[in-house]
Amino acid sequence: MFDFTSMTTAIDSYLNSVLPSSAATLIECAIIAVCVIVAYLVFAIIMIFMERKVCAAFQCRLGPMRVGPWGLLQVFADVFKMLIKEIISIKNSDKILYNLAPFLVLMSSIITFSCLPFDKGLQVLDFNIGAFFIMAASSFGILGILLAGWSSNNKFSMIGAVRSGGQMISYELSMGLSILTLVVLSGTMQISEIVETQTKGWFIFTGHVPAFIAFIIYIIAGNAETNRAPFDLPEAESELTAGFHTEYSGMNFGFFYVAEFMNMFIIAGIASTLFLGGWAPLYVPGLEGFNSVMECIPGFVWFLAKTFFVIWLLMWIRWTFPRLRIDQVLALEWKYLVPIGLINLLIMTICVVMGWTF
Amino acid sequence: MNLVLLFTMVIASVAFVGAAMILTRWISPRTFNRQKSETYECGVPTQGQTWIHFKAGYYLFAILFLMFDIEAVFLFPWATIVQELGMKALVGVLFFLFFLILGLAYAWRRKALEWK
Numbered sequence: 001m002f003d004f005t006s007m008t009t010a011i012d013s014y015l016n017s018v019l020p021s022s023a024a025t026l027i028e029c030a031i032i033a034v035c036v037i038v039a040y041l042v043f044a045i046i047m048i049f050m051e052r053k054v055c056a057a058f059q060c061r062l063g064p065m066r067v068g069p070w071g072l073l074q075v076f077a078d079v080f081k082m083l084i085k086e087i088i089s090i091k092n093s094d095k096i097l098y099n100l101a102p103f104l105v106l107m108s109s110i111i112t113f114s115c116l117p118f119d120k121g122l123q124v125l126d127f128n129i130g131a132f133f134i135m136a137a138s139s140f141g142i143l144g145i146l147l148a149g150w151s152s153n154n155k156f157s158m159i160g161a162v163r164s165g166g167q168m169i170s171y172e173l174s175m176g177l178s179i180l181t182l183v184v185l186s187g188t189m190q191i192s193e194i195v196e197t198q199t200k201g202w203f204i205f206t207g208h209v210p211a212f213i214a215f216i217i218y219i220i221a222g223n224a225e226t227n228r229a230p231f232d233l234p235e236a237e238s239e240l241t242a243g244f245h246t247e248y249s250g251m252n253f254g255f256f257y258v259a260e261f262m263n264m265f266i267i268a269g270i271a272s273t274l275f276l277g278g279w280a281p282l283y284v285p286g287l288e289g290f291n292s293v294m295e296c297i298p299g300f301v302w303f304l305a306k307t308f309f310v311i312w313l314l315m316w317i318r319w320t321f322p323r324l325r326i327d328q329v330l331a332l333e334w335k336y337l338v339p340i341g342l343i344n345l346l347i348m349t350i351c352v353v354m355g356w357t358f
Numbered sequence: 359m360n361l362v363l364l365f366t367m368v369i370a371s372v373a374f375v376g377a378a379m380i381l382t383r384w385i386s387p388r389t390f391n392r393q394k395s396e397t398y399e400c401g402v403p404t405q406g407q408t409w410i411h412f413k414a415g416y417y418l419f420a421i422l423f424l425m426f427d428i429e430a431v432f433l434f435p436w437a438t439i440v441q442e443l444g445m446k447a448l449v450g451v452l453f454f455l456f457f458l459i460l461g462l463a464y465a466w467r468r469k470a471l472e473w474k
Contacts, residue, residue: 342458
């Protein structure tokens, strides 16, 4: 496998040789920041385009076709349109919180995005408590959504924000429990080590039944975390206009939109990292020839293929199921997912202690 | 180094949002009329304030969430050393989860999980 750390250390040693070390660190940080923001935007554009085309395919339509070949430039046109829209300030709103909300949402989304391992050594934030850090950073975005609904002096936004708070904190539990199940299996919380372990078999295969149950729980909880149908109560169009971002115009609204799509990408990226092996190629014990062929495919291709597979699953769910009511949403979490998650954690512990894993 | 990078990401995200806001304020048109700054809601004039007492059901779930979230904080360090401790880890967590599930069962029994 190609190791990206050789590339980064080469850049690092070159910069340190021509510049004093503090200036070199500053330039490196700037390069990393620009790379992450650009990658974030590129993936956001790909996701929005993909959502439209997949949605169209599920409804037997063509989707955007006019702007550019197959509508490829549609998203760029939309972004430009959003940029030239006026940002309106609402009367009687809480100005500071109103303007702070998009910052919080984007910050949580970008920090979580930079924890994803795109390839060996191609990961920005790699804490030794990685899995826990990802949960902490992603739950940060709820604050932004709550502030957005609270501060815009609109009853529908308020209902949307409170619903969103209730739903997202609830589903964070079962998300945490399924990540915990995987940490029991891997024995480490560091993302790079988790992926490294999976070069000898993905966790969904080595952890067999409990890992698979955890994967399904994770997909359901992740879908609820991103506020997408069937869990899109916070922004139910038919009941609440647009939910917590009704009063936002132009690019302010665009930030919420982008963050929502990128949260879906992040959920799918974490799912592919923890369950499907991240950048680790498919490994079948005993088939040496097959394994060496699989290793020829670069790591980031594996990562993106798995991530987009999970995204496609999420979109399939989005365009298939009708919306739940708030009592159904909370009952599903507290009466089904949490007990199942706790028992699943016990089963996984028994499997690990007894050595019943592959 | 990791903390420096975390700090970098925070600054980068704030700068990104700030730059986009400044750009859009710079290139977008500016007009003023009295109706525009009204709350949109659903088209009719807004009645009174939004910041009122709200349904207590959400509050109940937030309290339940606190209990289980702290449990997750306790379980994460345990999860990393299950393989070293072996049987001891299993017995220890059985007690922990027993009391936790007892708490959930109590809440369930007292109808705290029903949406009223």
